[in-house]
Amino acid sequence: MSEAPRPFRLSLAGYAICMAGICWREGLRFLNQRGRFLSALVRPLVWLFIFAAGFRSVLGVSIIPPYDTYVLYEVYVTPGLVAMIQLFNGLQSSLSMVYDREVGAMRILLVSPYPRWFLLVSKLVAGICVSLLQVYAFLAVAWFWEVELPPIGYLAVVPALLLSGLMLGAMGLLMSSVFRQMENFASVMNFVIFPMFFASSALYPLWRVQESSLVLWWICTFNPFTYAVELIRFALYGQFNPLAALVVAGCALVFLAASILAYDPSAGVMARRGGPEDAK
Amino acid sequence: MTALPMPELPGSLPLGSAPALTVNHVTHAFGARKALDDVSLSVPTGSFTALLGPNGAGKTTLFSLITRLYDNRTGRIDVLGHDVRRAPAAALSKLGVVFQARTLDLELSVVQNLLYHATLHGMGFAAGRRRALEVLAQAGLADRAGDKVRRLSGGQMRRVEIARALMHRPSLLLLDEPTVGLDIASRAALVAQVRALVAQEGIGVLWATHIIEEITATDRIVVLHRGRIRAEGAHDAVLAQAGAADVSEAFLTLVGDGPDAGAAA
Numbered sequence: 001m002s003e004a005p006r007p008f009r010l011s012l013a014g015y016a017i018c019m020a021g022i023c024w025r026e027g028l029r030f031l032n033q034r035g036r037f038l039s040a041l042v043r044p045l046v047w048l049f050i051f052a053a054g055f056r057s058v059l060g061v062s063i064i065p066p067y068d069t070y071v072l073y074e075v076y077v078t079p080g081l082v083a084m085i086q087l088f089n090g091l092q093s094s095l096s097m098v099y100d101r102e103v104g105a106m107r108i109l110l111v112s113p114y115p116r117w118f119l120l121v122s123k124l125v126a127g128i129c130v131s132l133l134q135v136y137a138f139l140a141v142a143w144f145w146e147v148e149l150p151p152i153g154y155l156a157v158v159p160a161l162l163l164s165g166l167m168l169g170a171m172g173l174l175m176s177s178v179f180r181q182m183e184n185f186a187s188v189m190n191f192v193i194f195p196m197f198f199a200s201s202a203l204y205p206l207w208r209v210q211e212s213s214l215v216l217w218w219i220c221t222f223n224p225f226t227y228a229v230e231l232i233r234f235a236l237y238g239q240f241n242p243l244a245a246l247v248v249a250g251c252a253l254v255f256l257a258a259s260i261l262a263y264d265p266s267a268g269v270m271a272r273r274g275g276p277e278d279a280k
Numbered sequence: 281m282t283a284l285p286m287p288e289l290p291g292s293l294p295l296g297s298a299p300a301l302t303v304n305h306v307t308h309a310f311g312a313r314k315a316l317d318d319v320s321l322s323v324p325t326g327s328f329t330a331l332l333g334p335n336g337a338g339k340t341t342l343f344s345l346i347t348r349l350y351d352n353r354t355g356r357i358d359v360l361g362h363d364v365r366r367a368p369a370a371a372l373s374k375l376g377v378v379f380q381a382r383t384l385d386l387e388l389s390v391v392q393n394l395l396y397h398a399t400l401h402g403m404g405f406a407a408g409r410r411r412a413l414e415v416l417a418q419a420g421l422a423d424r425a426g427d428k429v430r431r432l433s434g435g436q437m438r439r440v441e442i443a444r445a446l447m448h449r450p451s452l453l454l455l456d457e458p459t460v461g462l463d464i465a466s467r468a469a470l471v472a473q474v475r476a477l478v479a480q481e482g483i484g485v486l487w488a489t490h491i492i493e494e495i496t497a498t499d500r501i502v503v504l505h506r507g508r509i510r511a512e513g514a515h516d517a518v519l520a521q522a523g524a525a526d527v528s529e530a531f532l533t534l535v536g537d538g539p540d541a542g543a544a545a
Contacts, residue, residue, distance in 0.1 A: 010369055014402025021399020025388070032387045104381030111347045112400035113372040119400075265351045 010114060018114050019122040026126035029096070030133075040088060040134045044081035045141060052077050064205055066237040078139075078147050079233035080202025082157075085138060086131050086165050087193060087225065093127035094172030098179055110263075117260045120173060124256075128165035135161060153236040160235035160245075164228035167248050170255035171224075177262035200226040201233075224251040300325045300452040300484025301346065306355035308341060315341040317507040319355075323500070325451065326482040328475060330495045332531055333504035339488040340380060342504070343456050346486075347377055360451050373401065376445030380456040380488075384437055384444075386430040390421065393429060394444050401448040408447070415443040419473065435466030442473065453477065456488045467494070492528045501527070505535040 030036065052074040063070060100106040109119055139147075139154065175192070199219045201209075206226070210217040220226050224247060231244035301323040308316040316338045323329045333339050345352045348364050348371070356363060362370035384393050391412050398408030416422045419439045429437065438458055445453060455474065459467040471494050478485050487494070495501065501518045503510040511518045511534055515527070524530035 010402065013404075017399050017402050017404055021396055021405075024399070025385070025392075025396045028388060028392060029385070104379055104383045105385060107347070107349060107377070107379050107381075108383050108397060109400065110349055111372055111375070111377055113369040114400070114402070115369070265348050 015114065015118065018112065018118070019125060022109075022119070022122040023126040023129055026093075026123075026130055030130045036092070037134065037137075040085060040092075041137055041141070043088065044085055044138050047077065047081055047084070048074060048142060048145060048147070064207070066234045066239045066241075072146075074142075074145065075147055076205075077203060078142055078149075079236055080197075080200070080229050082135050082138065082161075082232050082236075083164060083168075083200075083202060083225065083229045084197055085134050086161065086168050086228070087196065089127060089131035089134060090165065090168035090170075091172040091175070091193060093123070093130070093169060094176035097123065097173065097176040101176075116263055116265065120260055120263060121256070124166060124169040124173065127169045128162060131165050132158075132161060149236050150238055152238040156238045157232060157235040160231045163245065163248050163252060164231055167224060167228060167252035167255060170252055170259055174255050174259040174262060177259055196223060196225040199223050200229055202226075202229045224248065227251075299323060300327075300360060301486060302356075302358045303342070303346070304356045304358075306342075306345060306352045306357060308345060308352060308354075315507050316345070319504070319507070319509055321502045321509060321512050323452065323484045323486045325360075325484045326478060327500055328478045328485045328487065328498070329500040329502060331486055331488040331502045331504060332490065332492075332495070332527075333488070334490055334535055336506075337504045337535075338507040339504060340456060341507075343377070343379070343454055343488065346454060347375065348372065373448065374451045376448070376450035376453045376483075378438070378441045378445050378453075378455040378458050380458075380460065382437060382441070384429045384440060387428070389426050389428055390416065390432070390440055391425040393440065394447055397444045398447050403448060411447055412443075415446050416440075418446075419443040433466075435462050435470065438462065438466070438470055439473065442470070446477070450483065452484045452486070454486050454488075457490070458487070459489065459491060459494065467491075492531060495527050503531065503534045510534040 056073045067076075097106065100109070109123075110116065112119055136154075139149070143149075197203075199216065200223050201220060202225070206217060206220055209220050227244040227247040230241050231248050234241040234244065299322045301321075303319055303321050306316055306319045307314065319338070319342065321329075321331075331339055331342075344350055346357055346359070346364065348368050351365055356365070357371075358364070359371040360374045362374065364371045385396070388396070391409065394412035394415070395405060395408045398411060399405070403411065413422060413425065416425050419442065421436060421439055421443065424432065424436065424440075429440065432440065442453075442455075442458070453474070459470055462470065474485055474487065477483055489495075495515070497515050499515050500513065501515055502512045503518065511521050511530075513521070519525070519527070519530050522530035522533045524533055
């Protein structure tokens with residue numbers, strides 16, 4: 001009489017190890033790419049030191065929540081620059097997924113016995129962990145530039161960073177499933193990052209935008225990045241913005257679901273479009 | 281040629297009767313282009329099965345389906361009795377793969393690449409490190425454990441990929457044209473390493489290639505051409521089926537475009 005195979009079960013500890021391994025590898029890659037860390041840090045600092053300093057006298061910011069007094073322009077743009085770090089990092093992680101797919105390394109991840117949705121979420125978590133390092137390095141430098149936040153803000157911002165990092169990372173992941181080559185993806189980054197960043201409340205409050213262009217105001221209002229910026233802005237001052245949290249969480253879920261579907265072995269774009277090259 | 285019955289399944293077949301791999305009536309198309317057409321084959325445990333086919337035969341598509349990079353929509357694929365679609369975790373946990381394209385992270389060290397793979401299979405860091413040193417010693421690369429992968433030769437990279445595929449002690453090893461681009465000595469060493477694994481550890485190997493010299497008289501052979509199985513069986517049985525004196529002649533007969541090709545299919 002033949003013996004039935006033992007039911008195979010993935011343990012919780014195994015899940016934790018798998019996610020830890022993916023984060024560990026992302027961390028190693030990050031440490032090996034010092035240029036990536038430097039550029040991630042220098043980019044917002046240039047905005048803070050040069051752009052914000054230059055526009056300090058031109059762009060006045062009235063008292064709007066979460067601020068309870070007038071703030072310097074450098075202080076106003078800091079949450080937007082934090083969100084910019086996450087935006088770049090989310091798309092950078094996805095760029096590395098396109099690269100992994102191009103060189104074949106993606107296959108090693110996808111043939112793991114753990115569910116594909118879990119592997120993709122783990123990749124996102126790994127990217128968010130890396131972005132947290134970048135954000136705190138930026139905030140530390142900004143502190144010396146007299147952008148001093150309430151101490152509670154440095155802690156309260158963590159959940160906001162996790163949520164916004166998840167949304168932006170999932171958006172990048174979705175884009176990485178569509179593009180087959182690095183070149184295509186890199187050009188799309190230009191069409192995504194800059195419009196998202198500029199058409200948001202990162203650099204100027206929305207009431208100012210509304211004064212100058214109603215169309216632009218509508219665009220900013222429908223831009224999910226605006227809500228990521230506001231979520232972070234409020235959290236940095238120990239406050240909670242429920243609308244921003246709701247929009248960011250909703251967009252994160254939609255982007256994540258779409259990217260899991262896109263990478264699904266039976267329904268995803270890889271399965272439909274393909275050829276063996278797509279399986280990389 | 282072995283004809284495999286289509287099992288009336290639940291998710292898993294009884295273990296005692298399960299070969300390392302069975303593929304039953306699998307057809308797969310990309311749009312209108314049929315890459316695999318009613319493919320059935322098996323790889324017994326403890327066997328070296330060569331999957332022979334020219335470029336574009338469908339070998340890589342077959343590997344993609346076995347490893348569930350995408351799902352088969354018709355037919356069934358079992359690894360050690362576990363249906364790849366219905367019980368993917370069980371199937372993939374028994375499977376080691378060396379893909380045609382190099383899949384090592386060049387920026388990481390040899391042991392870091394292996395450790396990463398170990399964690400993807402739920403193996404902890406300490407156990408993973410021990411196992412990594414073990415498989416690297418078997419591959420003769422223990423002294424290169426700390427080196428960055430980019431400093432290795434092509435042959436060494438392939439050996440590392442095989443070592444990586446063995447990290448989680450699979451029962452089935454798939455290798456997709458692993459010797460492409462290697463010199464003769466590296467190629468021979470790699471084939472010998474894998475044959476030793478079959479003999480010593482009793483794992484089933486499916487070795488996709490179009491290099492005839494890599495096949496010996498003790499191997500099983502599957503010939504795939506234009507998405508269809510042209511022959512499957514023991515070395516001598518395939519030669520007899522093709523009416524050929526050696527594998528090279530059999531291969532040309534079975535995949536050639538002459539009048540014999542259709543008969544062989």
